Each structure stands twice: as structure tokens, then as C-alpha cells.
Amino acid sequence: xxxxxxxxxxxxxxxxxxxxxxxxxxxxxxxxxxxxxxxxxxxxxxxxxxxxxxxxxxxxxxxxxxxxxxxxxxxxxxxxxxxxxxxxxxxxxxxxxxxxxxxxxxxxxxxxxxxxxxx
Numbered sequence: 001x002x003x004x005x006x007x008x009x010x011x012x013x014x015x016x017x018x019x020x021x022x023x024x025x026x027x028x029x030x031x032x033x034x035x036x037x038x039x040x041x042x043x044x045x046x047x048x049x050x051x052x053x054x055x056x057x058x059x060x061x062x063x064x065x066x067x068x069x070x071x072x073x074x075x076x077x078x079x080x081x082x083x084x085x086x087x088x089x090x091x092x093x094x095x096x097x098x099x100x101x102x103x104x105x106x107x108x109x110x111x112x113x114x115x116x117x118x119x
């Protein structure tokens with residue numbers, strides 16, 4: 001039995017975010033799904049995530065609203081599946097306060113690399 005498309009659940013979660021998180025989250029969702037349409041949106045720990053292999057697949061990247069964690073910024077993270085390895089140390093999470101053209105380009109490159117090397 002195929003897993004159901006979880007996109008509506010992800011969009012509902014984004015819509016329920018506070019104004020400051022929602023604007024960034026909507027843009028992140030657009031950038032991630034455009035950069036890697038093979039990723040399936042799903043909820044992971046009740047927050048938006050994107051997985052290889054369908055909605056029940058392994059999460060490659062995810063984000064958490066600032067208000068969920070009581071932080072001053074939304075965070076974008078990559079799981080170990082992403083394999084963004086770069087020597088002996090590399091970032092797996094990023095603070096995101098806005099998604100302008102430059103930030104969108106950086107996220108696109110990271111997501112594409114994560115998907116190309118994942119699995």
C-alpha cells in the first residue's frame with residue numbers, strides 16, 4: 001500500500017506558524033521542492049521535512065519554526081542522509097531569518113548536493 005501524500009499536512013503546519021515563521025517557511029518549502037522535486041514533503045517530529053523514497057522515506061532535510069523552540073530564528077537542518085560531508089567538520093543546521101535571492105540560491109545548492117549524495 002502506497003503512503004499518502006503528506007504535502008497537505010506540511011502546508012497546514014506551515015499555515016499554522018506565527019507570522020514571522022510562516023513567511024520564511026512558505027519560501028523554504030518552495031525552494032526545497034523546486035530544487036529537488038524527488039523529495040516528498042512529510043512531517044517529522046511535527047515539523048516540515050523532505051524525504052527520499054516517498055512520504056515514509058528517509059528524511060534528507062527539515063526545518064523547525066523559531067517559536068517551536070523559543071529561538072530567535074527558524075532553523076533549516078540536514079540529516080545524516082544528506083551526506084554534506086566536507087572534510088572533518090561541516091554544518092548540518094542553519095539559522096534562517098529571511099529567504100532572499102541569495103539565500104534561496106545557497107539553499108538550492110545545498111539541497112541539490114544533499115539529494116545527489118544521499119542514500
